[in-house]
Amino acid sequence: QVQLVESGGGSVQAGGSLRLSCVVSGRSITTNARGWFRQTPSKEREFVASISWNGDRTIYADSVKDRFTISRDDAKNTVDLQMNNLKPEDSATYYCATDLFFESIQRGIPSHWGQGTQVIVSS
Numbered sequence: 001q002v003q004l005v006e007s008g009g010g011s012v013q014a015g016g017s018l019r020l021s022c023v024v025s026g027r028s029i030t031t032n033a034r035g036w037f038r039q040t041p042s043k044e045r046e047f048v049a050s051i052s053w054n055g056d057r058t059i060y061a062d063s064v065k066d067r068f069t070i071s072r073d074d075a076k077n078t079v080d081l082q083m084n085n086l087k088p089e090d091s092a093t094y095y096c097a098t099d100l101f102f103e104s105i106q107r108g109i110p111s112h113w114g115q116g117t118q119v120i121v122s123s
Helices: 102-106
Strands: 003-007 010-013 018-025 033-039 046-051 058-060 068-073 078-083 092-099 117-122
Touching (some): 003 092, 018 117, 033 078, 033 102, 058 068, 078 092, 092 102
Antiparallel strands (some): 003 018, 018 078, 033 092, 046 058, 068 078
């Protein structure tokens, strides 16, 4: 059983920063790719960023490129998302996810999801 628990969400003004963290527990977690998604009530869940099992590859959605940074710490079993220069359109519930295959994250079909943490960016 793989479990993911997110933290770090909250409210911030536009231009501010937040750091989301996700603790991953369960079998084979150190060899899995990890990623972040987000969803608002009016939109489908969308891909934000992903990182390969050894951290040598990262991919970002165009909307967050150069503002967000994904990282992982396998000693702590975490995947973090540093979000800078936040915009009101970044407001959403953010979900971390993990899968054996890096490509599954980009395709939006990871095997395991967290419960989400809410981010609100005010103008």
